[in-house]
Amino acid sequence: MVDIVHRIAVKGIAPETVSDAVATRAGIASWWIGETSGDDAVGGTLDFGADIVATVVERRTERVSWQVKEGPQEWIGTHITFDIRQDGDWTVVLFKHEGWAEPVEFMHHCSTKWGVFMLSLKQYLETGTGSPTPHDTLIDNWS
Amino acid sequence: MVDIVHRIAVKGIAPETVSDAVATRAGIASWWIGETSGDDAVGGTLDFGADIVATVVERRTERVSWQVKEGPQEWIGTHITFDIRQDGDWTVVLFKHEGWAEPVEFMHHCSTKWGVFMLSLKQYLETGTGSPTPHDTLIDNWS
Numbered sequence: 677m678v679d680i681v682h683r684i685a686v687k688g689i690a691p692e693t694v695s696d697a698v699a700t701r702a703g704i705a706s707w708w709i710g711e712t713s714g715d716d717a718v719g720g721t722l723d724f725g726a727d728i729v730a731t732v733v734e735r736r737t738e739r740v741s742w743q744v745k746e747g748p749q750e751w752i753g754t755h756i757t758f759d760i761r762q763d764g765d766w767t768v769v770l771f772k773h774e775g776w777a778e779p780v781e782f783m784h785h786c787s788t789k790w791g792v793f794m795l796s797l798k799q800y801l802e803t804g805t806g807s808p809t810p811h812d813t814l815i816d817n818w819s
Numbered sequence: 820m821v822d823i824v825h826r827i828a829v830k831g832i833a834p835e836t837v838s839d840a841v842a843t844r845a846g847i848a849s850w851w852i853g854e855t856s857g858d859d860a861v862g863g864t865l866d867f868g869a870d871i872v873a874t875v876v877e878r879r880t881e882r883v884s885w886q887v888k889e890g891p892q893e894w895i896g897t898h899i900t901f902d903i904r905q906d907g908d909w910t911v912v913l914f915k916h917e918g919w920a921e922p923v924e925f926m927h928h929c930s931t932k933w934g935v936f937m938l939s940l941k942q943y944l945e946t947g948t949g950s951p952t953p954h955d956t957l958i959d960n961w962s
Binding site: 678679680681682683684685687763764766768770771772779781783784785787788791792794795798813815816817818 | 821822823824825826827828830906907909911913914915922924926927928930931934935937938941956958959960961
């Protein structure tokens with residue numbers, strides 16, 4: 677099992693609000709990829725713009741999950757999942773990008789990059805402004 | 820195998836400089852934990868201040884590796900490794916924190932937090948000023 681995992685939390689923001697930011701086209705465009713289009717309902721196909729296309733597998737307040745259909749070779753067939761729950765005054769997001777065949781160097785890159793986007797999600801929820809592509813923090817020579 | 824992995828790169832900075840920033844007490848104190856003390860030579864014991872103590876297993880330009888002796892329960896016995904190499908104008912750092920028994924929620928937290936510190940390392944190398952604890956970016960209710 678080779679997975680990318682992350683954890684962030686936001687204070688005083690309801691799980692429903694966090695889940696909508698994660699799951700809706702408008703939300704995704706505010707913290708991950710600015711040009712996201714497609715259908716964000718269960719069974720729908722989301723086109724994230726940067727040649728990444730995924731099917732919406734689950735969309736509940738507690739869990740949002742996509743399966744990648746098109747994108748970088750190493751991403752095809754992988755699952756991207758957000759588990760969302762309340763913990764006192766906080767709402768916690770557990771992120772997982774699972775199903776990588778091997779822990780290749782590109783996976784190291786994607787792990788750091790997902791961390792950057794998790795911070796962008798947190799910033800979007802807390803301030804109303806995230807840093808989606810192409811306004812994301814550059815981490816290395818692969819962007 | 821359950822590992823945390825990350826990748827950053829800096830442009831126009833020599834591998835030796837990057838390795839020193841990763842390996843030396845003064846370097847570590849500039850991007851990870853401000854109160855780091857101890858012996859940063861191979862076989863030495865580094866005290867990172869936040870109740871984390873590790874043995875220096877390797878210290879070469881191409882690889883810096885520590886084994887954790889004291890710290891959070893889940894960290895004890897794990898290895899933290901930085902592989903450093905030149906790639907054209909860039910110096911690439913591949914980070915790995917390996918040996919976690921289970922992908923517990925605390926591991927998700929540490930993955931995001933290591934990402935934050937990798938960005939701090941990059942910032943330190945590029946600008947001379949990093950964001951070590953206690954000046955690090957807070958990510959969740961566990962800090």
